[in-house]
Amino acid sequence: MSSGLETRGDIIRGVGIGRATTVGPVLRMPEPVADPADVPSTRAAGEEFARATASLAATAAQLRERGEQAGGTAAEVLDALAMMAEDPALAADVQHRTDDGATAEFAIHAAMATFRDMLVGMGGYLGERAGDLDDVARRAIAHLQGRPAPGIPQSATPFVLVARDLAPADTATLDLDLVLALVTTDGGPTSHTAILAREKGITAVVGAAEAERLRDGDLVLVDAENGEIELDPPQERIDLALQRTATLEAIRAQSSGPGRLADGHAVPLLANIGSVDSAREAVARGAEGVGLFRTEVLFLGAETAPSVDNQAATYREVFAQFPGQKVVVRVLDAGADKPLAFLTDAGEENPALGRRGLRALAAHETVLRDQLTALAHAAADTDALVQVMAPMVSTAAEAQYFRDLAHELGIAVAGVMVEVPSCAIMADHVARHADFMSIGTNDLTQYVFAADRLLGTVAAFQNPWHPAVLRLIEQVGAAGREHDVPVGICGEAAADPLLAVVLVGLGATSLSMSSSAIADVRAELALHSLDDARRLAALAVSAESAEAARRAVLDASTHP
Amino acid sequence: MAERTLAVASAHGLHARPAALFVKAVTDSGLSVELQKGERKINAASILGVVSLGIEHGDEVTLRVDGEGADAVLESLAGFLEQDHDA
Numbered sequence: 001m002s003s004g005l006e007t008r009g010d011i012i013r014g015v016g017i018g019r020a021t022t023v024g025p026v027l028r029m030p031e032p033v034a035d036p037a038d039v040p041s042t043r044a045a046g047e048e049f050a051r052a053t054a055s056l057a058a059t060a061a062q063l064r065e066r067g068e069q070a071g072g073t074a075a076e077v078l079d080a081l082a083m084m085a086e087d088p089a090l091a092a093d094v095q096h097r098t099d100d101g102a103t104a105e106f107a108i109h110a111a112m113a114t115f116r117d118m119l120v121g122m123g124g125y126l127g128e129r130a131g132d133l134d135d136v137a138r139r140a141i142a143h144l145q146g147r148p149a150p151g152i153p154q155s156a157t158p159f160v161l162v163a164r165d166l167a168p169a170d171t172a173t174l175d176l177d178l179v180l181a182l183v184t185t186d187g188g189p190t191s192h193t194a195i196l197a198r199e200k201g202i203t204a205v206v207g208a209a210e211a212e213r214l215r216d217g218d219l220v221l222v223d224a225e226n227g228e229i230e231l232d233p234p235q236e237r238i239d240l241a242l243q244r245t246a247t248l249e250a251i252r253a254q255s256s257g258p259g260r261l262a263d264g265h266a267v268p269l270l271a272n273i274g275s276v277d278s279a280r281e282a283v284a285r286g287a288e289g290v291g292l293f294r295t296e297v298l299f300l301g302a303e304t305a306p307s308v309d310n311q312a313a314t315y316r317e318v319f320a321q322f323p324g325q326k327v328v329v330r331v332l333d334a335g336a337d338k339p340l341a342f343l344t345d346a347g348e349e350n351p352a353l354g355r356r357g358l359r360a361l362a363a364h365e366t367v368l369r370d371q372l373t374a375l376a377h378a379a380a381d382t383d384a385l386v387q388v389m390a391p392m393v394s395t396a397a398e399a400q401y402f403r404d405l406a407h408e409l410g411i412a413v414a415g416v417m418v419e420v421p422s423c424a425i426m427a428d429h430v431a432r433h434a435d436f437m438s439i440g441t442n443d444l445t446q447y448v449f450a451a452d453r454l455l456g457t458v459a460a461f462q463n464p465w466h467p468a469v470l471r472l473i474e475q476v477g478a479a480g481r482e483h484d485v486p487v488g489i490c491g492e493a494a495a496d497p498l499l500a501v502v503l504v505g506l507g508a509t510s511l512s513m514s515s516s517a518i519a520d521v522r523a524e525l526a527l528h529s530l531d532d533a534r535r536l537a538a539l540a541v542s543a544e545s546a547e548a549a550r551r552a553v554l555d556a557s558t559h560p
Numbered sequence: 561m562a563e564r565t566l567a568v569a570s571a572h573g574l575h576a577r578p579a580a581l582f583v584k585a586v587t588d589s590g591l592s593v594e595l596q597k598g599e600r601k602i603n604a605a606s607i608l609g610v611v612s613l614g615i616e617h618g619d620e621v622t623l624r625v626d627g628e629g630a631d632a633v634l635e636s637l638a639g640f641l642e643q644d645h646d647a
Contacts, residue, residue, distance in 0.1 A: 080580040080607070089606035115608045122614050302571075303618065 014183070014208025016227035017197040019248065019497065019520075021241035022160070023233065024180035026218040027153045029163035029170075033138040033145075036105035045099050052094050052104035055143040059136060060085040062149060085136050090115065105141050112137035135167055160222055162214050165206075166193045176200055181222040183211050183229055201516070205229055225554070248523070255523040258288055259511070263529040267504055269522055270326065270512035272490060276314070279321045282515040286522075289325035289385075291438065291512020292490040293318060295371070296338050303341050305367045308374045315378035323383040328438065328488070328512075330417065331371050333357050333391035343367060352452065357392025357417075358402060369409065376410035387413040389438055393430070394420040400433035417490070419443035424472040427479035434485060437476055439508075441491025445469050464493035465546040470506060474541055477507015488512060497524035498553055504530070505537025528557070562634040565622045569644045574615035583607045585640055591627035593637065604637075 041048050060082040067078030084090070090111055097107035112133050119130040139149050152161070152170055158180045165187035166174070174196075182204040184193050197204035203224045205211075211229060214220065221233040221241055230237065259269035270291030271282030275298075282290065298314055299306065319327055334340040335356020343364055348354035361368040372388065379386035390402040393416040406414035415436035418424050424444065431437065441464045446453040448468050451461035464470075473489075480487035488510045489503050495517035501524060503511065511521065528536070536553045543549035570578045586593045586604045593604035597619060602609035604623070615621060621641070625634040 076577065076580070080577070083580055083583060083607045087606050087608045088603055089609045115612070118612050122612075 010231040012208050012210040012214075012229040012231065014205040014211070014227050014229065015194075016224035017194050017204040017206060018201065019225045020203040020245050021221060021223045021225065022181040022203045022245070023219070023221045023238050023241065024158055024160045026162050026183075026214045026216060026220055027155055027159035028214070028216055029153065029161065030148055030150050032164070033142045033147070033150055036103065036109050036141060038106050038110075039103065040101050041098070041103045043103075045101065048098040048102070048104045048107065049095050051144060052098060052108055052140075053091065055104065055140045056085045056091070056094075056108065058143050059140045062139065062143075063136075066151075081132055081136055084133060085140065105144050108137055108140050108144075131167055160220055162211055163193075166196065176202065181224075182206075183208055183214070183220075183222060185209050185211050251526070252519050252523040255519060255526060256286060259522050259525055261504065261525055261528055261530050261533065263531075265530045267508070267525055268326070268510040269518050270328070270488070270490075270510055271515040271518070272512050273318070273515075276317050276321075278515070279318045283321050285515040285518050287515050287518060289322055290318075290327040291488050291510060293327055293329045294333070295329060295331065296333055296340070299332065299334075299340055305342050305370060308370050308377070311371060311374035312377040312381075315375055316381055319378055319382040319384035319386060321384075325384060326387060327384045328387045328389055328415075328490075329375055330389050330391055331358075331368060332361060334360050335392075352446070358390040358398055359392060361390070362398075362401065365405075368405065372406055372409040372411060379411065385413075386411065387415065387436070389415045389417050389436070391417045391440070392420060392443075393417060394422045396426060396429040396433050399423075399430050403433055403435065415485075418476050419447065421447050421472060424476050427476040428482065431479045431483040431485045436486040436488065437480060438488040438490050438512075439473055439476055441469065441473075441489060441493035444472065444491070448472065463546040464491065464496075465499060465540070465550045467541050467543050467545075467549055470502065470537070470541050470549065473503065473508070474506045474537070480507055480509070486510065495521065497521050498550070498557065501525060501528050501533050501557070502537045502540045502553060505533035505535070506541070532557075561624055561626050562630040563622060563624045564634055564638050565620060566638055566642055568615050568617060568619050568621060569642050571617055571644055573617050573619065574610060574613070574641075579607060579610045582637070582640055583610055585637060589625075589633045589637070591625055591630060591633050593626075593633070594624040596622040596624070 063078045063082040063085065067075035070078065093111035093114065094107045097110060098104065116130045116133040142149050152174055155178060158178050160181045160183060161179050162183045165184050179202060182193055182197055182202055184206045185208060187193050187206050193204065194206050203222055205222055205224060205227055208229055214231065219232055221230040221238060223230065223241065259267040261267060268288045270289045271287035272292040273279045273282055273290055274294040332340065332343065334343040335354060336352040343360045345355055355363060375386060375388060388406050388411050393399050399416045402416065403414040413435045415438060416423065416430060416434045417440045418427065418437050419440035423430055427437065442453060445462055445464050449461040451458040453462050477487050486509045487507055489508045490512040493499050494503060494511040495513035497520045500511055500521045504525065513521065536556055539552040539556055540549040543552050568574055574582060583605060594601050595604040595610060595613065597613045597615055600613060602613060604610060623634060623637055
């Protein structure tokens with residue numbers, strides 16, 4: 001225990017998710033089951049196979065039992081895992097190996113690895129599910145060795161969960177009421193754990209390698225805002241942290257109504273949506289409209305574009321949720337990670353730099369004309385203020401092409417997404433041909449850094465706090481002011497409360513985000529005046545790195 | 561033996577959830593069912609086998625059912641594959 005003389009306890013650093021601070025006792029995930037060695041069995045082949053079958057059956061039963069406790073989609077996921085444990089093709093492979101003299105442990109491990117490698121080889125969605133097979137194999141092996149099943153530790157009281165990283169099967173059964181905070185030693189800001197924490201609003205610090213030395217029962221303070229875990233924190237630190245969290249929560253609970261800065265300057269808070277369901281959620285969470293309606297979701301898997309009438313019917317359903325409010329529709333953004341058979345060229349070597357977004361639509365203008373016509377019809381039937389924007393615009397000429405076409409087909413307000421650096425650099429010219437500009441920070445960051453946003457090995461570049469990104473946003477903001485063209489933000493950057501303040505300081509006139517982030521952003525904006533936001537933006541833009549920018553803004557905003 | 565060739569309707573093909581539902585329907589039937597895509601044939605009671613075929617939306621597959629009441633089982637399994645389970 002701490003002697004009480006230090007002003008701070010023992011600090012472990014990682015990447016914080018969210019802003020809250022929590023204190024509680026550590027509970028570790030059981031150590032992962034080691035891969036069994038390929039040693040010849042001392043038992044008869046039939047006996048080994050019987051052991052393997054029994055452990056796989058027990059694993060299936062265990063998974064189903066957990067599924068029944070969890071219910072809902074978790075039950076479905078766990079039932080699918082149970083089916084894998086009972087799979088006849090797996091059993092045949094295991095028997096083949098035990099017949100050849102392998103132990104039950106190794107036979108299960110090796111058979112499952114064969115199937116896993118096959119899934120990994122197939123890539124995409126299936127490749128990502130390959131980890132599920134390892135999970136099933138480890139459970140069966142733990143059962144054979146008489147050890148506890150790997151997974152979330154059982155506890156009756158709340159705890160801070162410390163793990164390497166969480167697998168989907170773990171998070172499916174995580175009882176959120178008992179988890180005070182998540183700490184991982186592996187995994188970065190885009191890991192499964194981080195995504196879960198963001199979605200559910202759980203305090204988390206990920207990628208804290210040194211958390212390896214935390215033991216069950218250790219008292220820790222998890223400070224997501226600063227990305228720190230403090231072992232044996234002094235009482236005054238605990239009091240201060242809890243007080244701060246309570247204040248943040250009170251501000252958040254009180255905040256309602258339209259987005260405003262402390263001086264009353266309005267910053268509309270809009271939602272990013274992709275379906276009728278997410279539109280309803282956005283309304284419930286107080287969105288003032290929609291800043292990004294992704295229409296690809298309605299087309300996924302379609303061989304041909306849906307008819308004008310079909311499209312109009314879906315658009316009408318979404319628009320009806322927002323009477324008198326703005327709904328910005330992004331026309332089809334096909335290509336790269338969202339290929340559509342009728343728009344995307346197969347076999348591009350580098351689809352993120354290929355004929356995607358508006359480039360693909362211009363090459364198939366009928367699809368674009370049909371979509372704009374359907375949107376105009378739906379807009380005429382509802383009271384939503386419908387606007388359209390084009391994705392992947394790289395030049396002023398493309399902006400002009402899109403606006404002319406939209407106006408021709410009856411949509412009065414047509415803008416561009418700024419996500420290609422050339423569009424941001426030329427924003428003063430683009431602004432003359434756009435009714436508004438909306439910055440897509442995810443793609444903009446990927447293109448500024450030439451770093452694939454879906455590739456884990458270059459994930460560290462995908463940080464919108466970087467001054468290289470912020471400087472481009474500043475240019476777009478300045479062009480917007482000069483030409484009196486609104487500048488929105490519709491990337492996940494707008495969902496980071498402090499970064500949202502910086503974006504307003506750089507000239508953003510509205511912010512669009514996942515609707516779950518709206519309350520936090522609204523609360524943070526209410527703490528800063530426009531002058532304050534501009535001062536913070538200037539600090540961020542002049543920093544050397546993303547970390548330095550965030551640190552400078554954090555220091556200046558917590559001690560005004 | 562009852563046999564039919566058809567195009568799979570699920571928007572994301574026969575992955576994960578639709579695959580699990582399909583295999584469940586196969587095991588519930590109690591009959592021996594074979595699924596073929598291209599040259600590869602697998603036991604349709606194996607979720608790992610079904611998933612390993614990597615069936616995408618619109619892919620052509622052949623179902624073969626053997627045993628008592630094969631026609632009715634084929635009818636219901638084919639109906640399942642011709643529905644969009646991701647909608």
